[in-house]
Amino acid sequence: MDTETYKLDEELDSFNNKQVQEEILAILDKGCNAVLDMTDCKYISSTGLRVLLYSKKMAASKGLKFYLKGVSDEVKDIMDVTGFNDFFDYA
Amino acid sequence: MKMPRRLRIRQSLASRISLWVVLYVVVTLVISAFVGNYYVLKIVRDIEENGILYVIGVRRMRLVLTLLFFLTLVVLTYALRRTIHRLIAPLTTFTQAVDEVAKGNLQAKLPVIQSKDEMRRLHHSFSLMQKSLARQMEELKAFNEAKGRIEGELKVARDIQLSMLPKPFTPTADSNKLDIYGQQISAKEVGGDLYDFIIRDGKLFFCIGDVSGKGVPAALVMTTTLCQFRILASHEDDVEKIITYINRITCDGNETMMFVTFFMGMLDFSSGRMQYCNAGHNKPFVIGDGITELSAKPGLPLGIEESASYIVHEYDMQERTMLFLYTDGLTEAMTPQREQFGRQRLIDNLQSGMNSKDQIEKMTQAVHEYAGDAPQSDDLTMLAIRYLEK
Numbered sequence: 149m150d151t152e153t154y155k156l157d158e159e160l161d162s163f164n165n166k167q168v169q170e171e172i173l174a175i176l177d178k179g180c181n182a183v184l185d186m187t188d189c190k191y192i193s194s195t196g197l198r199v200l201l202y203s204k205k206m207a208a209s210k211g212l213k214f215y216l217k218g219v220s221d222e223v224k225d226i227m228d229v230t231g232f233n234d235f236f237d238y239a
Numbered sequence: 240m241k242m243p244r245r246l247r248i249r250q251s252l253a254s255r256i257s258l259w260v261v262l263y264v265v266v267t268l269v270i271s272a273f274v275g276n277y278y279v280l281k282i283v284r285d286i287e288e289n290g291i292l293y294v295i296g297v298r299r300m301r302l303v304l305t306l307l308f309f310l311t312l313v314v315l316t317y318a319l320r321r322t323i324h325r326l327i328a329p330l331t332t333f334t335q336a337v338d339e340v341a342k343g344n345l346q347a348k349l350p351v352i353q354s355k356d357e358m359r360r361l362h363h364s365f366s367l368m369q370k371s372l373a374r375q376m377e378e379l380k381a382f383n384e385a386k387g388r389i390e391g392e393l394k395v396a397r398d399i400q401l402s403m404l405p406k407p408f409t410p411t412a413d414s415n416k417l418d419i420y421g422q423q424i425s426a427k428e429v430g431g432d433l434y435d436f437i438i439r440d441g442k443l444f445f446c447i448g449d450v451s452g453k454g455v456p457a458a459l460v461m462t463t464t465l466c467q468f469r470i471l472a473s474h475e476d477d478v479e480k481i482i483t484y485i486n487r488i489t490c491d492g493n494e495t496m497m498f499v500t501f502f503m504g505m506l507d508f509s510s511g512r513m514q515y516c517n518a519g520h521n522k523p524f525v526i527g528d529g530i531t532e533l534s535a536k537p538g539l540p541l542g543i544e545e546s547a548s549y550i551v552h553e554y555d556m557q558e559r560t561m562l563f564l565y566t567d568g569l570t571e572a573m574t575p576q577r578e579q580f581g582r583q584r585l586i587d588n589l590q591s592g593m594n595s596k597d598q599i600e601k602m603t604q605a606v607h608e609y610a611g612d613a614p615q616s617d618d619l620t621m622l623a624i625r626y627l628e629k
Binding site (some may be wrong): 195198 | 449494
């Protein structure tokens with residue numbers, strides 16, 4: 149199965165969450181595994197976390213995988229506090 | 240937009256004006272020519288037949304021609320002015336109509352145009368503009384009415400939500416070992432943060448939570464979570480059972496992946512023994528002689544995985560210590576330059592020995608001073624539980 153990557157160039161919050169969600173769903177619709185490159189992302193809000201959760205759920209429902217890549221220390225802290233650190237798959 | 244056939248300009252205003260100019264000039268010149276010719280011939284005849292002196296004759300000719308020239312000029316100027324004014328008179332009426340529209344009278348009358356020139360086109364465009372403006376104003380009015388209705392409903396919703404949160408704590412004979420104060424300040428009309436406390440059988444059940452997002456969607460999930468806690472805590476003593484059950488309910492039918500970070504605990508106030516579980520929420524602080532963050536390994540927030548499990552932690556609350564719970568609206572409060580309040584500033588504003596209400600008010604004040612003019616970015620909620628004595 150092919151894997152396609154979408155790169156985030158900024159924070160993931162309520163301003164860009166719809167757009168990012170659509171990009172990831174588009175990759176999954178093509179039948180590819182999706183990777184979200186978060187190297188340039190320094191902050192994620194709860195709305196942003198929902199994007200990640202929904203992407204993982206959608207990928208699972210299609211028998212595909214959703215990975216995170218390049219998670220920064222700041223985002224990792226947020227995910228540690230909210231109990232998500234072991235929840236996602238990493239590329 | 241293609242002009243309707245009958246509105247196409249047959250004759251432009253400029254060509255009509257120049258037509259009149261040419262007409263006047265030609266007519267006036269022809270008449271002047273005839274009149275001039277007549278007088279010149281008369282003078283020549285006077286010179287040749289009647290013996291008028293040549294010099295005098297020439298003088299008379301000059302006089303006649305000069306008078307004729309000025310007469311022609313005056314007549315031409317007068318006639319042209321009148322004609323041009325008549326042709327562009329509708330413009331004045333248009334200007335008046337525009338002033339009327341600007342004052343808000345969209346029904347201002349336009350001049351009637353018979354000619355098929357730019358005036359007619361101006362009339363057509365102006366009339367279209369009037370109709371379009373009238374329609375837009377109607378739409379705006381309807382939109383504002385709907386907005387006003389929604390704002391009214393949200394205000395009512397806010398009141399309902401506030402009344403769902405626990406009433407201010409008043410110590411009774413049972414619970415005079417406690418001092419509790421809680422506060423929720425939502426970023427929008429309704430909020431996604433919740434807190435609750437229930438006292439029964441010598442035990443205090445408490446919780447604080449933060450639904451992902453804010454506004455109406457978060458508020459809806461907030462109310463169900465709050466109700467679930469209230470129902471369960473009123474008869475179930477096992478902290479793990481309570482949180483696991485609430486999680487399962489929250490996962491049920493959760494298509495949009497709304498999740499709730501949640502912290503709940505049970506304090507036995509005769510012994511000070513506290514049991515608690517953390518579902519991805521900010522760890523509370525214990526303020527005694529010093530300030531420490533409570534150790535609470537986070538499980539998944541509520542609503543994500545039905546089979547999620549939660550570790551039950553235990554802690555012995557000492558006398559005269561305070562448990563300070565908060566949501567991330569506090570640490571993530573931002574200045575206009577988007578700098579966050581942060582964990583350290585929170586710790587710096589915690590103070591031993593304060594009562595719960597004063598501590599929360601002090602923290603609220605600190606956040607407001609820090610954030611300045613920046614709009615509130617997230618719901619701000621705090622719950623302070625002071626354990627006075629065993």
